[in-house]
Amino acid sequence: MKKKLGICIPLSDEEYKKVEEYCDITYIETNDMSEEDLCDKLSGNEIIVTMGEYAGKTTIDKWADNGLGFLINARGTPTMVDWQALHDRGIPLGHCPGRNAVAVVEFTVGLMIMLLKKINQAMIGMHDGYYLGEEKDNVFDYIEKKDVNWNYDEGSPYMTMGFGGELYGRTVGIVGYGAIGRKVAKICKAFNMTVMAYDPYFPKEKMEEDGAIPSTVEDLLKNSDIVSIHLPVTEETRGSIDDEWFNMMKPSALFINTARAAVVKQEALVKALEEEKIAGAALDVFWEEPIKKSSSSKDEKRYYDPSYGIVDL
Ligand SMILES: NC(=O)C1=CN([C@@H]2O[C@H](COP(=O)(O)OP(=O)(O)OC[C@H]3O[C@@H](n4cnc5c(N)ncnc54)[C@H](O)[C@@H]3O)[C@@H](O)[C@H]2O)C=CC1
Numbered sequence: 001m002k003k004k005l006g007i008c009i010p011l012s013d014e015e016y017k018k019v020e021e022y023c024d025i026t027y028i029e030t031n032d033m034s035e036e037d038l039c040d041k042l043s044g045n046e047i048i049v050t051m052g053e054y055a056g057k058t059t060i061d062k063w064a065d066n067g068l069g070f071l072i073n074a075r076g077t078p079t080m081v082d083w084q085a086l087h088d089r090g091i092p093l094g095h096c097p098g099r100n101a102v103a104v105v106e107f108t109v110g111l112m113i114m115l116l117k118k119i120n121q122a123m124i125g126m127h128d129g130y131y132l133g134e135e136k137d138n139v140f141d142y143i144e145k146k147d148v149n150w151n152y153d154e155g156s157p158y159m160t161m162g163f164g165g166e167l168y169g170r171t172v173g174i175v176g177y178g179a180i181g182r183k184v185a186k187i188c189k190a191f192n193m194t195v196m197a198y199d200p201y202f203p204k205e206k207m208e209e210d211g212a213i214p215s216t217v218e219d220l221l222k223n224s225d226i227v228s229i230h231l232p233v234t235e236e237t238r239g240s241i242d243d244e245w246f247n248m249m250k251p252s253a254l255f256i257n258t259a260r261a262a263v264v265k266q267e268a269l270v271k272a273l274e275e276e277k278i279a280g281a282a283l284d285v286f287w288e289e290p291i292k293k294s295s296s297s298k299d300e301k302r303y304y305d306p307s308y309g310i311v312d313l
């Protein structure tokens with residue numbers, strides 16, 4: 001007998017046909033739907049597939065009372081579902097670990113290159129005419145008029161920015177060697193980097209097979225030119241990246257976090273940058289999202305001051 005399936009994700013015709021062989025499908029569009037409505041509309045299904053919809057304890061209990069046997073949240077990290085409520089009712093939860101891994105991996109390596117080669121600062125500085133010796137409203141007007149006078153004076157922003165570096169030959173420290181961390185390691189190996197990895201839950205032999213060096217946090221932080229964070233938020237990791245971490249890093253090192261802001265103490269990172277304990281940072285995740293832009297930050301030249309480490313994305 002076919003299972004009753006309630007699903008919030010549109011399926012292609014091909015997918016629909018495949019699933020229909022096994023299930024009677026109820027698809028619902030959930031745009032702006034309240035949790036109460038979502039609960040009512042999906043109640044009575046034996047399998048439910050959600051995406052970004054919130055399903056709390058009351059909803060789970062109602063679905064469980066009405067025959068739910070399996071809930072799938074088609075996200076990498078199923079934060080919108082009350083896991084405990086499902087567990088209490090003995091209902092398994094399916095999710096899609098690593099579904100975004102490739103995208104995050106490529107972005108992480110992109111950030112490494114951007115930071116090291118100062119692409120962001122150079123682009124913004126050029127756009128704003130900052131490297132002409134004084135700020136111009138629109139650098140492209142000056143370029144068109146061939147009136148460009150790049151400021152090569154000693155101490156000028158253009159000169160102090162200096163040249164970018166190379167990944168080749170540098171050491172990257174991967175913290176959290178899961179779906180994302182492991183793939184970042186693989187690409188870094190292809191760049192001829194030395195890869196150090198810290199993950200007490202991942203088999204050391206497999207790290208070694210990948211060509212990564214299983215390390216303690218201390219060794220990794222002391223030796224890495226780039227430290228890249230790929231940890232989940234757990235009781236153990238929340239706020240674990242603190243002053244002590246940044247104190248161990250090299251002053252020339254770069255810090256990248258594309259995991260979750262909650263694993264890093266914000267004040268510790270800001271202090272490390274301000275006190276030049278590290279050379280720069282690039283973040284894809286923030287303590288408050290969406291991040292608020294300070295109205296004065298452009299005036300302060302934070303966006304393109306070559307000496308300022310944070311790359312605001
Ligand atoms: N920026 C973005 O758009 C995205 C960010 N993420 C985030 O990236 C992070 C990593 O994701 P995945 O690689 O998919 O997760 P994963 O679960 O595959 O890997 C996490 C790794 O961290 C390790 N780990 C756990 N506790 C640790 C600890 N105390 N010390 C060292 N290692 C520890 C685990 O053993 C595991 O190997 C997560 O925080 C996830 O939420 C995921 C997708 C998109």
Ligand SMILES: O=C(O)C(=O)[C@H](O)COP(=O)(O)O
Pocket residue numbers: 074075076077078099100285
């Ligand atoms: O944006 C993020 O940050 C993410 O972790 C992902 O884009 C969300 O991933 P899912 O948990 O929706 O797979």
